[in-house]
Amino acid sequence: MLTLIKGGRVIDPTASRDAVGDVWIEDGRVVAPSDRTPDNTIDAAGCVVMAGGVEVHSHIAGGNVVLSRLLLPDLYASESAPEGHPFAHAGGSAAWIGANYARMGYTTAVEPAMPPSNALATQLELADIPLLDRGALAVMGNDDQLLELLRQREGANAVRDLVALTVATSRGLGVKCINAGGASAFKDGALKLSLDDEIPVYGLSTRKIMGALLDAVEEIGVPHPLHVHCNNLGIPGADDSFVATLEAAEGRRIHFAHAQFYAYGLSEPGNPAGGFRSAAERIAQAMEKHPNATYDVGQVAFGQTVTISLDILRQFGGRKGANPKKWILNAGDAEGGGVVPFLYKPRGPVSSLQWAIGLEMMLLSNDPERTILTTDHPNGGPFTEYPRIIHWLMDKEARDREIASLHKVIGERSGLGSIEREYTLSEIAQLTRSGPAKLLGLTDRGHLREGARADVAVYRDDRDRTAMFARAKLVLKDGEAIVEDGEVVNWRSGRTLELSVESDKAMEKRTDAYLEDRFGTGLDSFAVPDEAFAGHDVFEDVACRA
C-alpha cells in the first residue's frame, strides 16, 4: 500500500529538512516521491511531521520496576480507557507504558538496566509492552565472573568473549555499567566509591573495570557505545566524577546516563556540606572537548516519583531521603537494585535547582544530537513529562514564567535565567529522534530519509508545545496507524531489538562450568529462548559495526 503524508512541515535534521512537503510510505518504509496515485493520503496541512521518537534510557521493565509497583501501588492512577486493550488503563503496566509513549509519538524505547541474571523475566516483560520496538542493555561491571577474570589479568580477549556471551545470552542491544565495582564494594562494607578507589577483595577500580568494558564493546563492534552510570551520582562534587570518567574514556566512544545528576559542582570549594551549584557550563565545555561522548540528560520533573537503580551503593546512601519513608534494597547476583521513593518538591530549593540544571545543560549544548532528552524514567520523573520539557526548551517566556514560580536558588546557583536560546523544531528532533537513534546505532530510524522505517509522528503545530507533543495527531509504526488524535487505535506489537553477536565456544563452556559451580545450574538457566514467548515472533536482529 502506498501512503502519502501530504503538505506537512517535515522536520528531518539528518537531511537538513525543515519545509512544507510530503512523505511517501510503502511496505513499512519511507520511499522516494512517487508519481503513482497513493492508496491512502493523509492531509498534514498545519502539522509537523517527524520521525517517531526514540527513547534511550527509561526504566520500563525488569525486577526492580516490578518491585517499584509493589512498593508504590498508587504512583500511577488507573483510569477507564477506550476498549481495545484490557490493561492499557492499568497505571504503570506494560500496556500503559506502550500506550503513553505512542501517544507522544515515540515508537522505540530501551530499558537500560537488564541484569543478565534476570534476563528472561526482563525480556518477557519488555515483550508485553505493545506498540513500540523495544530493547535492553545488559548490565556488567559487578559480577564476580568478570571481576575475577580482570583480577587474574586474563586479558582483553577473555573480557571481550565474556561480554559477547553475556549480550548474546541475555539478548541485549548493548552493554551498560553501573557504578562499576560499586555493588561489589557495597556488599563488602564500602559506602563510597570513586574512579580510582580500590574495590575490596578484587583490588580493581572503576577505571579498570570500565576501561575493560569500553575496549570489549569496541572490539565486538556493539553499535551503542558503553552506557555508563558513573560513581557518586547525585552528590555535590559529582561533576568531578563525570569529568574524570570522561577523561578516563581516553577517546573511546562513551555514553553517560542521566548526566544532570552529575552536574552538581560544590557551592563552596572544598566543602561538600555547603551544597551544590550548577556545573552545566563545565559539563558543556567538557563535552565540546570530547566528541567521542554523548549523554542523556535525566531531567527532573516536580512531584512524587520512585527512583529505581542497580547502583545499590548509591541507593543505600539515599535511603534516608526516601519520601514516603520506605525503600527496597536487594543485593543481587551482581548488582541487584534499590527502589527509593522520592518527592521532587515543587518549590523546594534542591528540586528547583535540579530542574534548572537539566534545562540549562540542554540549552548550553552545541550539539543536541549528543545531549538526549530523558527523565531517566521514573528517576527524575515520568517520561510523560517530555512535552512540558520540550515546551520549556522551545519557549523562553514559558520558561521564565516557570522559573518565577520556583525557588530563587535557580537565579543564584544556575545560569538558566540568563539563557535566551529557544530550541527549534529541528533541534527537538535531534534531541528526541536522530540523536538517540544514532546513539543506539539504529540506522533505520530517527530520520525520514528514503529507506527509513516508516515510524512517523504527525503533530498539530501549536504554540502550546505541551499540548502539541502530548497527543500526536497521528502516529505510524512500520507504516501502520497506531495513534489518531492522541488515542491508540491499533494495538499491534513491535519487536525487541537484539544485537546479533556470536559467542565464543570456549567461553561458553567455561562460563557454563562457572555458573554450574556457583548456582548449581548452568548457562541454560540464563537463556532467553524463543520458546518462552508462546510462539510470538518477538526479536529482531541488529547487526554489529563492521
Added chain:
Amino acid sequence: MMAAWVKGGATDADAAIEAAAHLFASAKVPVVTGLCADVGALRAAYGLAGVIGASLDPVAAPSLYAELGVLSRTGAMGTTPAEAVGRADLVVVVGNAPWDRPFLQDIAAAKPRRGRAAGSERTILSLGGPSNGQIRHVAYPVEPGGLAVSIAQLRAFAKGHLAGETAYADLARRLVAAHYGVVVYEPGEVGELGVEMLQGLVKDLNDVTRFFALPLADPFQGRALIQVAAWTTGQAPSTGFGRHVPEHDPWRFDGARQVREGEADAALWLSSLPSPRPDWLASLPSVAIVGEGSANATGDTAEIVIAVGVPGESTGGTLWNERRGTLTHSSAAGQPAALTAGAVLDAIRARITAKDSAAC
C-alpha cells in the same frame, strides 16, 4: 490426545473449551483461583480475567501477602539464594519451615567463597527451629509470645534498646559481628507482623554491617505470578476486573470468601502444577485446568475438567526457579504434550470474544 470431561462425561478438549466459554460468557462474578502454572498460562489467565471481569485468587496468597503488605508499608532488604550461599558467614534460620527445604542443605554444606567473608567459617543459628541435629547449628528458643514477639525482642537487643546477659543479647551480638549475614524464613510461617519485624531488624543491622533477608519462595509459583501481575496490571496479584480497571484488594478478592458469601457464580481453577484443590470448588459451576496424570485429572474434580501438559515436564514452560531466584525456562522432557494451559485459556477467551462480536 488430552483428556477432558464435561459434567463427569469424557469428551474432547474442544468440546470442554466450548463449554467453558459458554459458562464464563454468562457468568456475572467469576473467580480465577489456583494460578499455580507457568508464565504463559498466567499471562493467558490475566487475558481471560480481563475479558470476563473475573477476580484473581492465587493459592500462594497467604505466603505472598505475608510479604507484600510489609513491602508496600515499609519496603525490604534482601539478597539472592546464590549470594547467600556464596557470601554469608552467618545464617539465621527463623522458624521450622525452612529446615525442610533443600536450600538449607545447600547453604549448610558450603562455606563463604566470595567477598570479604571468603574463607571463613559459616555459622548457622536457629531461632525457634526444630532440634533435629542433622545440620550443625546453635539453637535459640522462641519467647512464649511466638516468633514475631521473639523477633521484636531480638531487634530491641540489636538496637541497644534492651540490655542484659540473655540468650537474645548473645544472638544480637553475633548478628552485629557478621560480615554478610542472612536471615532465612518462610513468610507464611513467620506471618506479616514477623516479616515486618525481621525486615526492620535487617535494616537496623545495615547501619553497622551487611545483613540481608532471604524469604523462601512459596511452592505454588506465587513469585512468578507476582512478576506477571505487576507488569500486566501495575498491581499485586489479588485483583478484580469487575469494573474493567484492575482493583487490588486481597480481602475482597479472596475466592473462598466470595464463594462463602454467595458473590461468585463461576470459578476457574488453574493448576497445571500440583496445588491443593479449593474445598469450595464443587459448590459452584467451575472449570478445572489441571496437569495430565495428576490426581485431579478426573471427571469429578469440577463441572468441566481439561487436562493439560505439566510445565517443565510434559511441556515447556517458564517457571519460578527457587535456586536461581528468578524466572527460567525449561523445555519439555521428550515429545511435548499436545495442549498447554496457556493455549486452553487463550482458546476460551477467543470463543468468548467471538461470541461477543457475534451478538453485536
